[in-house]
Amino acid sequence: TNCIIVIPLTFQTNILTELKNWKLNLIQHHKLQMRQEKEKHAAHVKQLQNEMENLKELLHTYEISISRKDEVITNLTQALEKQKERVELMRKFTLWRIQHVKAKQEEYANSIADRHFRTALMKKVWAAWRSASEVRWKDKVARACQLRAEDVCVQLTNDYEAKIAELTAALEQRKAEILRLHSERDHYEDTMKKAFMRGVCALNLEAMTMFQSK
Secondary structure, three states, X not given: OOOOOOOOHHHHHHHHHHXXXXXXXXXXXXXXXXXXXXXXXXXXXXXXXXHHHHHHHHHHHHHHHXXXXXXXXXXXXXXXXXXXXXXXXXXXXXXXXXXXXXXXXXXXXXXXXXXXXXXXXXXXXXXXXXXXXXXXXXXXXHHHHHXXXXXXXXXXXXXXHHHHHHHHHHHHHHHHHHHHHHHHHHHHHHHXXXXXXXXXXXXXXXXXXXXXXX
């Protein structure tokens, strides 16, 4: 048999009212969640925009820094190229200087060797000439020394005789001068004695005159 359930109308109304309220609550809750999500989304979007602005500024700063770095790299590259050119010039100049110095050294060594060879040859020639003329040279030197010694002896003799004559004349002159000075001293002493005696006599006469007057 089939069972038929009969629901009262009031109960149905209550259920419908409860479902409607639940639906309204659910809709309000959903709206609240949607508003909160929108606010969160707006805040998140604003944060992302701020971060994007910061990133743009940072990117601009990076671009400026990169441009400056590129300029610095360009300047350094140019300086490096100039330094390379300078080093290359210095290397070429050093190589040229070394070759020049080597040429000078070779020239100097050749001149020294040539001079040494000529000196050795001159020594050999000098030794040969000296050995050939040594005997004649000794005889000539001996004769020259003898003649020179004789001339020196004669000259010294003449000089000593002239000196002796000069000293003798000077001695005679000094003796005459001494005799003249002795004579002048004796005359001076005699004059002084006479003057002293005259002074004594005058004093004696004056004393006698004074005593007589008294």
